[in-house]
Amino acid sequence: MRVLIGCEESQVVCKAFRSLGYEAYSNDIQPCSGGKPEWHLQKDFFKAFDELKPDLTITFQPCTDLAVSGARHFWYKRENGTQEKSIRFFFEVWKVSNCSENPVGIMSGKYIKKWFPVLYAEMVDYGFPFKASQIIQPYQFGHTERKTTCLFLNGLPLLSNGENVESEMIKLPYREYAKVHYMPPGKDRARLRSKTYTGVASAMASQWGAYVEQQINSKKIYA
Secondary structure (H helix, E strand, C coil): CEEEEECCCCCHHHHHHHCCCCEEEEEECCCCCCCCHHHEEECCHHHHHHHHCCCEEEECCCCCCCEHHHHHHHHHHHHHCHHHHHHHHHHHHHCCCCEEEECCEHHHCCHHHHHCHHHHHHHHHHCCCCCCCEEECHHHHCCCCCCCEEEEECCCCCCCCCCCCHHHHCCCCHHHHCHHHHCCCCCCHHHHHCCCCHHHHHHHHHHHHHHHHHHHHHHHHHC
């Protein structure tokens, strides 16, 4: 079973699938930092998708121009065109993905209708605005941290919780369990903040890998 992990240079999710025997590849226009370049397709996402023809596609579209945490900069991003470009990229990638991951952002609200009506008209036929299928936290999967993450699912079941450590997390100082929001400025800040937690990656690999594999086998049986 072939799995494509789009917009992932860290290879955390790719490695989780590989550990279970799936033919998984990370993909990004940047080199990988996960140490497995032989599993990394460094090219445009759509080229990688067309070449690999994956059975399962999970994507982590860049959120810099989409997340509400950066709302104070939206006026500038509207003016220079970067936000519209990012919205369109998210949308086009979402159309071929089984799961698109992003923080809380403008893909779920009325913002696009107000500021980008032409683009909105293209998206509305696909069910826009895209309400998240599921909102998860790292502490639901064994990490004593908080980071609200939205999953937009197409043909996949909701993720079941792993080891929920919320009770342990809330005993920690706020700056410790919310440390992803307190990372110092630097060239690696965005990359480190967007890195998937290993517990979440393992849940994706074990649950969705088995689900899609079962669907494939069922089609073979009844073909």
